[in-house]
Amino acid sequence: MHLIVFMFMYIITALVQQRRVREMIDRDRRLRQYLRRRKAFLMSSVTAVLSIFTTTRNRHVWVRNRSSEDNFWSSVELFDDDEWKAQFRVSRATFDYLLEQVGPAIKRRRTNFRVPIEPKRRLAIALWWFARAGEYRTVSIMFGVGIATVCNIVRQVTSAILERLHQRFLSLPSDQRLDDVMAAFKERCYPQCAGAIGTTHIPVSPVALSRDRPDDYLNERAWVVLDVYAGWPGSTSSASVLSCSDLHTKAEDQADGYLFPKEVSLMIPVHLIGDTSFPLKPWLMKSYSLKDQLSPEQHRFTHTLSSACSVVDTAFTRLKGRWRCLLKKNDIDASNMSKVVVACCVLHNICEIRGDSFLPEWNTGTVNCSSYLRQPDMQPYDGDTFCPAEVHILYSYLLSIVHMQQQTTER
16 A cells, blocks of 8 residues: 555656746747747847948948949939930930839839939930840949949840830831831832831840740841841741841731731732742732843832832941840840840830930941851741732832822932
């Protein structure tokens, strides 16, 4: 009996000791949690107090102090209108218009740790890079920002231009604008034309080609832009690029096979024109191949169409002359380069529409570039299933009427 009582007391004592041990462990754990919370509260309080006194100062751990006294950007406000345009390829009025349109999209929120780069300087950095495609290190020194910051700003401004201005300034003409375009082509002796299409190749550095087949990107060698489809490898034919474009899809989805409404069409439908590298469509006319034996009427038609189609070369020359990043091999990714191309086309249209003049000296180097930047030879498209003969006769008839009217006017 005594043995049983002793064992019972022993068990009770062991349980009490075990409970006390658990209580001590729990008390130590609660104490550690309390100390951690108090430490976190004290640290946050200290940070909040310090931020009050460091709001106007840059912390070296967050941003590198850069002197703005001797860089290019510090003297920009002293530029006259000519110097401003020479540097940024747009007038002050056009720059202010662009800043108004994309400024809210490229503005960054101010924090307690640093003051963000203002939208005006962001836009200026992007335009200067578009105009020259200089190294990021050079742009960094000129504008007093970091090298990585230049790269990010170019991408941010490019995206803002595409998001806010693409649909407004890159679209097929309609209504009064369509009438104006047709009238302009009629002055070039080619009626019922709503635009000309063409292709151009943009050089990209091999290090920027992140795709599986970089060899595909190696090729064989004062009008606004209505539509842009960029990003295809240089070895792709003009006809193949066109067949994959939104323009082709829009035209082919029409029930009557035409791209423009019949209300503006006479006997001849309103259409686009292109060179012999494109397929012949009800909405796309091209000239006869010079390899064929042509009649005088066919020669005249080909000459007139080619003359009207030359506006494409003029547009490309002005586009690349103003935004010379399209002339150089850029190290940015090919997918991002296609966005830059479209953004430059939007900027080109804005300048043309606003009457922001193109300076002749910007064409220096755009025609006689080094051989590796030379445009490849045109490859004629031979897969036409639409017979052009009857259509060309109608066009020739209409052109003959226009020529007679011009002769009458001259007399």
